[in-house]
Amino acid sequence: MSDKTETLLSILKSQPVMPVLIIERVEDAVPLARALAAGGLKAIEVTLRTPVALEAIRAIAEGSPDTLVGAGTILSPEDYEAAVKAGSKFIVSPGATPALFAAAKASDVPFLPGTSSASEIMLAREAGLRVVKFFPAEQSGGAPFLKAISSPIADMKFCPTGGISLKNANDYLSLPNVVCVGGSWVAPKDMVVAGDWAGITKLAAEAAALR
Numbered sequence: 001m002s003d004k005t006e007t008l009l010s011i012l013k014s015q016p017v018m019p020v021l022i023i024e025r026v027e028d029a030v031p032l033a034r035a036l037a038a039g040g041l042k043a044i045e046v047t048l049r050t051p052v053a054l055e056a057i058r059a060i061a062e063g064s065p066d067t068l069v070g071a072g073t074i075l076s077p078e079d080y081e082a083a084v085k086a087g088s089k090f091i092v093s094p095g096a097t098p099a100l101f102a103a104a105k106a107s108d109v110p111f112l113p114g115t116s117s118a119s120e121i122m123l124a125r126e127a128g129l130r131v132v133k134f135f136p137a138e139q140s141g142g143a144p145f146l147k148a149i150s151s152p153i154a155d156m157k158f159c160p161t162g163g164i165s166l167k168n169a170n171d172y173l174s175l176p177n178v179v180c181v182g183g184s185w186v187a188p189k190d191m192v193v194a195g196d197w198a199g200i201t202k203l204a205a206e207a208a209a210l211r
């Protein structure tokens with residue numbers, strides 16, 4: 001197993017849930033990261049879906065020392081590079097493309113591509129990866145898909161994401177080929193807008209206690 005895969009696995013195995021964040025106001029970034037870390041979720045994924053996302057990653061990398069910040073919604077090698085420059089410790093994409101595999105190979109920062117078919121999982125495997133995202137999980141067959149894939153492709157691990165919440169997280173976490181699940185439910189938009197950091201810490205603690 002490569003060093004990058006080991007680094008990524010150790011990040012993903014350190015908590016059952018990876019918060020997937022959409023940050024609209026940069027001033028929310030550090031208090032949100034601190035609130036999640038206080039609840040036990042130190043690794044977080046800030047998606048590049050808002051104009052302030054890179055600035056938010058930079059702010060968290062500097063202002064929340066307990067947090068391990070990664071970047072999500074990476075769609076191109078340019079996104080990959082910009083996210084790494086901003087301080088991201090891991091890179092997540094909804095998909096798996098040759099250009100992103102090449103960017104990942106050239107970078108010291110590990111890559112978690114999104115996959116939702118046997119062929120995409122095998123492409124990631126051929127690129128040397130052993131852990132991938134399963135996205136969008138609920139819409140692509142859910143836990144039964146991962147159960148079915150575990151026998152023919154036995155050496156791959158998964159972080160399912162998409163449509164997962166406290167209700168169904170254990171359907172995935174109980175599978176031996178699942179290292180963690182990803183989800184946005186631990187940081188609901190209305191709680192972020194209201195600055196309800198104590199409430200988010202509570203949701204994080206609930207998620208951190210899963211499995």
Ligand SMILES: O=C(O)C(=O)C[C@H](O)[C@H](O)COP(=O)(O)O
Nearest residue numbers: 072073093094161162163183184
């Ligand atoms: O864009 C990326 O790189 C992603 O990681 C996609 C996210 O994981 C899902 O959008 C989260 O889905 P929900 O938990 O259903 O809101």
